[in-house]
Amino acid sequence: MKLRWNVLGTVVLGLGLVGCGATVGDACTTDVDCGDRGFCINRDYTPGGYCSQSCVPGKDDTCPSGSTCVSEGAARDVSACFLKCGSNDDCRQGYRCVGGFRDNPNSLCVAVG
Numbered sequence: 001m002k003l004r005w006n007v008l009g010t011v012v013l014g015l016g017l018v019g020c021g022a023t024v025g026d027a028c029t030t031d032v033d034c035g036d037r038g039f040c041i042n043r044d045y046t047p048g049g050y051c052s053q054s055c056v057p058g059k060d061d062t063c064p065s066g067s068t069c070v071s072e073g074a075a076r077d078v079s080a081c082f083l084k085c086g087s088n089d090d091c092r093q094g095y096r097c098v099g100g101f102r103d104n105p106n107s108l109c110v111a112v113g
Contacts, residue, residue, distance in 0.1 A: 024067040025083030025092065025109055026051040041074045045101075045111045047094055052080040068106045082108040 021035055022028065028040035028049035041050040055062040055069035056079065063069050063081035073080035083090070084106050085097035091109035099107045 022051045023083075024052055024064055024081045025095075027092065039074070039080075041080060043074075047111050050082075052082065055079050055081050068104060068108060070102050070104045070108070072102060082110070085109050 022033060022038055024038075026034070028034050028051045029042075031039045033049070034040050034051035034053075038051050038053050041052050043050075052074060053063060057069055057071040060068050066084055067081040068084050069079055070082045071079050073082055082101070082104070085091055085108055088096045091097055094112055095109040096112050097107050098110055099105075101108055101110050
């Protein structure tokens with residue numbers, strides 16, 4: 001019986017680790033919070049930090065699914081992936097769904113105010 005619980009505990013722990021990982025738009029304080037391919041944007045339009053990834057402007061397929069590439073989204077000459085949205089409910093607290101951010105044609109989650 002003890003062996004069964006140890007195996008079950010290991011399986012549950014392993015499944016939890018597989019499901020973990022930062023996605024575009026998650027809060028962060030450092031690049032480490034955003035996983036192997038990500039980085040943390042800390043600007044006035046990203047309070048609490050914003051996990052992102054590098055991308056090629058005009059090529060949304062260089063971003064994870066559900067996000068779009070924003071030219072100079074992280075800094076001058078640094079494009080970044082931002083979370084796409086259909087309404088404010090798609091964004092985390094303190095963010096809203098807006099169109100036209102940095103001339104991107106999609107609606108995406110950016111800071112309120």
